[in-house]
Amino acid sequence: MSITVPAPDPELAAGLDGPLTVLDLDGTRLPSELLDPHLRDIDEHALTNLYVDMVRVRRLDTEAFALTRQGQLVLWPPLLGQEAAQVGPARALGEQDWVFGSYREHGFALLRGADMGEFARIWKAYAHSGWDPREIRMAPSQIIIGAQTLHGVGYAMAAKMDGADEVALTTFGDGATSEGDVNEALVWASTFQAPVVFLCQNNQYAISEPVHVQSGVPLALRPTGFGIPSMRVDGNDVLAMHAAARIAFDRARAGDGPTFIEAVTYRRGPHTTTDDPKRYRDEAEVEAWIAKDPIDRVERALERMGANMEAVRAEAKIRADQLAKEFRAAAEHAVPPVADEIFDNVYAQPTRRLERQRLEHRAFVSSIEGAK
Amino acid sequence: MSITVPAPDPELAAGLDGPLTVLDLDGTRLPSELLDPHLRDIDEHALTNLYVDMVRVRRLDTEAFALTRQGQLVLWPPLLGQEAAQVGPARALGEQDWVFGSYREHGFALLRGADMGEFARIWKAYAHSGWDPREIRMAPSQIIIGAQTLHGVGYAMAAKMDGADEVALTTFGDGATSEGDVNEALVWASTFQAPVVFLCQNNQYAISEPVHVQSGVPLALRPTGFGIPSMRVDGNDVLAMHAAARIAFDRARAGDGPTFIEAVTYRRGPHTTTDDPKRYRDEAEVEAWIAKDPIDRVERALERMGANMEAVRAEAKIRADQLAKEFRAAAEHAVPPVADEIFDNVYAQPTRRLERQRLEHRAFVSSIEGAK
Amino acid sequence: MTETLTLAKAVNSALADSLEGDDRVLLMGEDIGKLGGVFRVTDGLQDRFGPQRVIDSPLAESAIIGTAIGMSYRGFRVVAEIQFDGFIYPAFDQIVAQVAKLRYRSQGRVSMPLTIRVPFGGAIGSVEHHSESPESYFAHTAGLRVVTASTPQEAYSTLRAAIQSDDPVLFFEPKGKYYTKGEVDRSIVRDLETANVVASGRDVTIAAYGPTVDTALRAAVAAADEGIEVEVIDLRSISPLDVDTVVESVRRTGRLVVTHEAPAESSVSSELIASVAERAFAHLEAAPERVTGYDTPYPPSAVEHDYLPSLDRLLDAVDRTLGRRNSRTDLDYSALTTGAAR
């Protein structure tokens, strides 16, 4: 008798045998016992909104990419291809909920309402963060892989202590699942039954490394070992993502603890604007995923629903162009930091040591200016 | 439809519905499809050897405990109750294999052949380690919880690269499973299909914290989320532990990668000699586990096999007493370190900075002695 | 009104009074609840304030700090315990890349009013990892405050200030002094930045903190027998250092000895000597001296008393600053340049 990895009952850890999908590539609706009850209110209007969201997110992404190429931004981590994986869950969030994400969460930032002027400042290296976390209830973007998952769990524990009707969503990549922090976050979430949703955007790569370097089994299997239920979802299907997130949020609000969602998706662009994906993957692979485009699919679904696609597309384009213009202007006019800010916000109560350095720095700057 | 934790097929992640046992409390043999094939050669003689091993391990433990109370040792983490969980796997190791354990692995140390004189020195605070790692192929004892699991995996990866017929066994506690390092070790082991055996001695407590603080599901479920097969085994059943370890070692040697064994056992004593378990657990719980004593059970099994128990007990007692005497003498006569050793073995190539400090320390010591 | 408390009990009282006074304060750590901590420092607190406010956490230091950060976002003031000095390193990333930087990263919009309690230091006869002094790592980290205490009163008053502070504070508790007693006035809450002159003298300044303050005070008494006046400064705050107070003292004494248990290399004593050399150069009359742990890992505790700063080592350093005969007077270093190192 052999000892192998258990294959959990597919009804329990949903989607392990194949990601949950409700929108087929051609836009037809596939039935899903699990997800359908959570999509009853999604009519043509609601789907159109999700469509417009995705178009806007993509436009923001391509605009920022172009601005980086033009030297307006210093760096950009594109999310092209991951629009549904972000828009679906972002639109399942309540206003009161919090998001703890990484550096690639432009969709979340946009839909949470980040000010584009501030947002652009991160990627101009003008600031380390690009929105007021308390205003849009989204933690500053996080570059240390996986660190934010613990923050999300801690926030959720605190919300539970306060009896608040708030859920924390924490999102991270496939690569992040290898970091100790992410696994510790699963331990804590499970032990304290925290109202937290883990969203793993499995975009198949951690920079150059394909996901099989991190795991030989679906990432959605990971949480089961911690006693956390999970769903493996087609991350290019905005409806499936939306429904799965609703299930997870409902569970959290009902006091049923954490849920893990693996969004199976693909990073079509480079890791960042400094990356060269040709070194580690074939164009054919990218093409195959373009065929699964998250936006095209919704267009087809809307068509099938009888929507006036010309009008919808026009409306989406107007709003996307407007956003792109706004972002470009924000990037161009962003206010650079002044050097004296180096010394601000290190401590709540300023220290003599640092104020001394501030004085010395000022004196140095004026001595140089004086010399000119 | 609800999303809950998957219950894996019990034939695949073995023992999740109840720890695998082959020796009943009354010494009768319970059939096990999985384990029996690996116990065919365990006759009365072999079982007697395991019995003697356990008696010796226990005697070493109680002797050391007593020596600590008498002030001969500064500290002792007792393993009372965990003898089978260590002897079973220790006797499945090949001479060529390596052990990477924590601080409570006295059974492994003894059976690997640690010199008792050196061994005593750790617990007299004379030395940080108590055997020659290369001689007995067991890494120095490890106090940083979980750190050794990565070392074990790395060793196994290296052995595989060399094509060596060696397995690394890494052992750790229930509490350790919460540390990031242990989870990263599972990632690495799985990705590189390293010939490593994870032995989690779940003795129900991490100091004062019961195992449910670390996990709401059996710890043997954890590795399944990483694609690593596992067995949940009665850790007070030396035969079940021996068979499970043999299965795991066989898998590793056959190139089938890592296996995880959860030994369900109990720490009957305090965490260490400075702990007071009355503060966090009931005597009744301890009593219930005394009824599952790993040694008694084998006595009964040997009786049933028709062994001359009087002779067996006498033989075991002689060998255990001899060991205790040896250990006591070793502890009493252990050579304390000299202060100059503080400066040894910090670097392979001594540095001027440290040699300078050594000189200054020597000069200081002689100045003080001169002053006396 | 004062009461006589051990340092451990003073910490316990500061925690209890903080929990009592502010319902956003909560405690988290390994074994701090039912057991009351391995040193019984949190004894009775879970019974009194409940398991929601005195939380036994799973065993993972990175997660203790990481989840405390999340709680800080919601306005909790978490007092996290790291069980022993040597177990803080798994949490290093969360401390230096998150706790220390979140205010800066967010342009002041996210506060981290976290207190991290760490029993530290040696001389307790324990095994590896249980006697370390890792404070210099955190002193080197911008954004953190690092404080310690030398008496029960200081422990009480500084810990209360730490918990009230909106800055993240590492509070290093001298575990070797947990059972020393002293008078504690619970109405005193201290600041987090000022050093104390705990003995006045005109000849030599000894700067110490935590467990070495006591040794320095004993050295002052011993030196007085030989007519040498030692001024002793309890630094209290390790980061930032109250360099002003030390400079003020060195202006008068012209001589400085810095002592701590941590190794010397790139440490708090390096910093204090460098800062004084920069700012009181003209007043220094002799080379500054250090009496610290040697630059080795913490040795087996059977020889820890040779490793740690001691009364005699301090006196020897005082003699060096005064040009009196000392252990290095005839020391021949010549072997070094030719021998050991290439």
Next chain:
Amino acid sequence: MTETLTLAKAVNSALADSLEGDDRVLLMGEDIGKLGGVFRVTDGLQDRFGPQRVIDSPLAESAIIGTAIGMSYRGFRVVAEIQFDGFIYPAFDQIVAQVAKLRYRSQGRVSMPLTIRVPFGGAIGSVEHHSESPESYFAHTAGLRVVTASTPQEAYSTLRAAIQSDDPVLFFEPKGKYYTKGEVDRSIVRDLETANVVASGRDVTIAAYGPTVDTALRAAVAAADEGIEVEVIDLRSISPLDVDTVVESVRRTGRLVVTHEAPAESSVSSELIASVAERAFAHLEAAPERVTGYDTPYPPSAVEHDYLPSLDRLLDAVDRTLGRRNSRTDLDYSALTTGAAR
């Protein structure tokens, strides 16, 4: 025979020659294989030596170091890459509690011939965590060697020595200089402990390492215009420091400026100044000076040139040591004692 190489290519060559020369050498890290590293430093090595010796690892720094330790037990000499300075902290425990201590713990019976490569430093216009200088943390850790390089030749020669060493070595690569070119003689393998005097002068000593050596050299040239002779020392080894060489220089110049990008507090420059104050006190003619990153987290890179040591800041410090007019000549510090801090 020499060839002209960039510093990145010099590192690549040192890795290639080490892999070629010793089949126990292997490389492990994130993205070092197919991609050739985010800086292309390991470009071509996986193709040449295979994925068994140039290993793309999963994404977890603690495990990179932890498994490298296990491999060391079997006699492998692992060269582990940490992708950027700011990502080394998750591995901190494995580095300071394991790598640094295993030889000591085992009384010399376990060797850790590990090399940890870390691209470090700023001035590359990047985002948070990509421009840090964490070397002081490791300099404070007994049992580790910490080295760096300022030129392609130094990078080649020091990395080869690091890989050959039976001690664990952290090799900090000045990533801002990866694309500067220089002559490299591949027959030269350096030691791990000696500083280089890279410019001679009688008036002031500047001690630098890694990316600041170049700035110091430019300062020496600029100062020469004003008739000031600056001696520049490339420290090379940050731990241990070659204090002898610096003391030797200060004996002649009487003046010392130490520069690095890392923050000053409890840092390598603190240590060097303290060591020189202890050992060359009588020869110091002016207060030692530091030109370092300020004691803040690394700022947004739009203002990094204000944060980092610069030619002008170095010259200003040189002026201070010489008592010449400088930016602080009329500086009024009086606001500080009353204002900002309580």
